[in-house]
Amino acid sequence: MSEILLKIDGKEVKAREGMTVLEAAQRAGISIPTLCHHEKLEPYGACRLCIVEIDMRGWKKLVVSCLYPVAQDLVVTTKSEKINRIRKMIVELLLAHAPDAFDLQDLAREYGADRDRFEKESSFCIHCGLCVRYCAEVKKKHAVGFVNRGANREISFIPEVASKECWNCKECFPLCPTEALQAAYVLTEALMSHTRQ
Secondary structure, X not given: OOEEEEEEOXXXXXXXXXXXXXXXXXXXXXXXXXXXXXXXXXXXXXXXXXXXXXXXXXXXEEEEOOOOEOOOOOEEXXXXXXXXXXXXXXXXXHHOOOOOOHHHHHHHHHHOOOOOOOXXXXXXXXXXXXXXXXXXXXXXXXXXXXXXXXXXXXXXXXXXXXXXXXXXXXXXXXXXXXXXXXXXXXXXXXXXXXHHO
């Protein structure tokens, strides 16, 4: 694989072909916030917090760094007034779903986000997909998945599979950025409804 040179926040960074901007930044010690990225999983781009601005030969645009591939002579800006404003809005939207999540509270302080900007719709799930993707991609069990669409989308454990697999695994719980207790609650609820049938 060929080596690629790009600039991130003014720093020359070496990357390998096929890497994403987020991976290149992380390897260079440049921090970009993310809630849905995990090194063992395929990039997903759900949380949008890793948004950056790229400049490719004078052409600028905002991209999600966990999905955007590195390219020769790419110029990346990870912090600016515009980027921070967008991240602040994203954090405020996520806080409406998981107001007590420690990771979100830390990000709220960092970006000056208003915890009460949006009406609370506490589902405790920010749809990062970490649990769903980990179960499918790493464990190959498919015991948890998304149900419904749009504003009604949520995670759900598949009782028939979860009853056999989840109690001895629970590897997805610590991945959850809005606390593992919510995952435990949803799993317990799914298994209880399965045993009542």
